[in-house]
Amino acid sequence: MLAAKSVSHAEPDRFVEFVDVEKSYDGRTFAVTRLNMHVAKGEFLTLLGPSGSGKTTTLNMLAGFERPTNGSIMLDGQSVDRRPPYERNIGMVFQNYALFPHMTVEENVGFPLSVRKLPKADVTTRVHKALDMIQLRKFGDRRPGQLSGGQQQRVALARALVFEPSLVLMDEPLGALDKKLREHMQLEIKQLHSMLGVTIVYVTHDQSEALTMSDRVAVFNNGGIAQIGTPDSLYKKPESPFVAGFIGENNTLEGVIEQVSGNVCQVALKGGGCLRATAIDIGAQGTSCQVAIRPECIRIAAAADEENDFEATVEGRIYLGDHLRLLARLDNGQLLSVKVGPETTTTEAQRIRLGWSHTDCRAFPAQQ
Structure with missing residues (x-):
């Protein structure tokens, strides 16, 4: 009597898993290096990064279009390294829709x-x-050429979901759409994900798109993951200058470490002045660093009541409807972008006082 064939299943939080995955096309340089990443069942994970960072190569290896040079990719507890794309039960949505022009929508x-x-x-x-x-x-009886770009993308999405795949991969699916339609489609895709509970791995270079749609975001740089986490944690607690600069807007101030106490450091700024910041893997006293602070974390202070307090001159005002963007030059010569309410009445050349807490800014080692 034959024994029943055993089928392994991954833990729900490791439905997709990359284990020490690397990819080289020429045997010398690597497009992806030592990638270890997992995706939970039902999760919406976005791979975010600039061109050439390795995110699309990673997606192509998961889809089966490329084979890893080293390492292994697991899907629901089983290796798919040698399994062709059509045997992986994966839906795919591309930027160019890839619809058959001679077929109707239903076909x-x-x-x-x-x-x-x-x-x-x-x-x-x-x-x-x-x-x-x-x-x-x-x-249903129309052909793709008779539809708008947004309608074609929805058809491509329906085609990827119709056979109830265990996993859906999306490669820059909204890149060809205009801004308003792209934002509308972001919400539609997120609503479909919530309704169906399907696992989605999504690739984009648009950080606002990643923050809007994802449960977690993996920020790629130079073939690996610079940081992975929830949109909120990436925005508020970046772990490197690259992530701080790539996710949202950031001001960067240059300086030298004067003192470190626990996770707080004192920084002597280039050109004069000093501040206190949250220390992130910084060096010893005397080493160069850069301090990152979000524009919305900087407050216009009426008096010297902030932990970090600076005088500045307004060099520009940009009205953006729901807020006002001020360009303020510190007395040490460094420039800050400050996000304030639209009712703020500051004028160009006006002297103002700016302040923020050490918890609002993060000091990193200076980039080489």
Whole structure:
């Protein structure tokens, strides 16, 4: 009697797992180096980074379009390193939609079901359900060329979801859309994720898109992960100058470490003045550093009542509707961008006092 075949399943928080994964195309340089990352079942994880950082290569290895040079990729507890793309039960959404122009919307959405040889009645039922989900049922007999860009992207999304995959990969899916439509589609995709509970790995270079949509974000740089965490933790607690500069807006002040006490340091700023900051892996006394502070964390102070207190001159005012952006030059010559309410009545050339706490700014080793 044959023994039943055992099927391993990953822990829910390790539905997808990269173990020491590396990828080289020429045997000398690596597009991805020593990547260790996991994705929980039902999670929306975004791979964020500049061009050439390794995020798309990582997605292609997970999809099966590329094979790792070293390491292993696990899906639901099983290695998929040698499994072709069509055996991975993965849905894929591309930036260019990749719809068949000669097929109708219904035929495009039903294509993954047809190649799986599902009965025609089942195909029709699932296609109609998918088109209802994206609110395009009435466009079922049209061809892609008769749809707007946003409608085509929704069709591509329905096609990726119609066969109920265990995982959906999205490679810059909104990059070809205008700003308003892109923001609308971000909310639609997030709502579909919440409704269906499917696991999504999403690639983008747009940090606002990543912050808006994701449960967690992996920030890529030079072929590896610089930091991974929730959007809130990445924004408020960056662990490196790269992450601080890539996620949101940041002011950077240059200086030298004067003193360190626990996780707080005192910094002598270039050009004069000193401040206290949260210390992040900084060196010893006398080493160069850079201090990062968000524009919205800087307050216009009426008196010297802030932990860090500086006098500055307003060099510019930019009205942005819901807030006002001030460009303020500190007396030491360094420039700060300050985000304040639109009712603020400061004028150019006005002298102001700026203040913030050490918890609002983070000191990092100076980048070489």
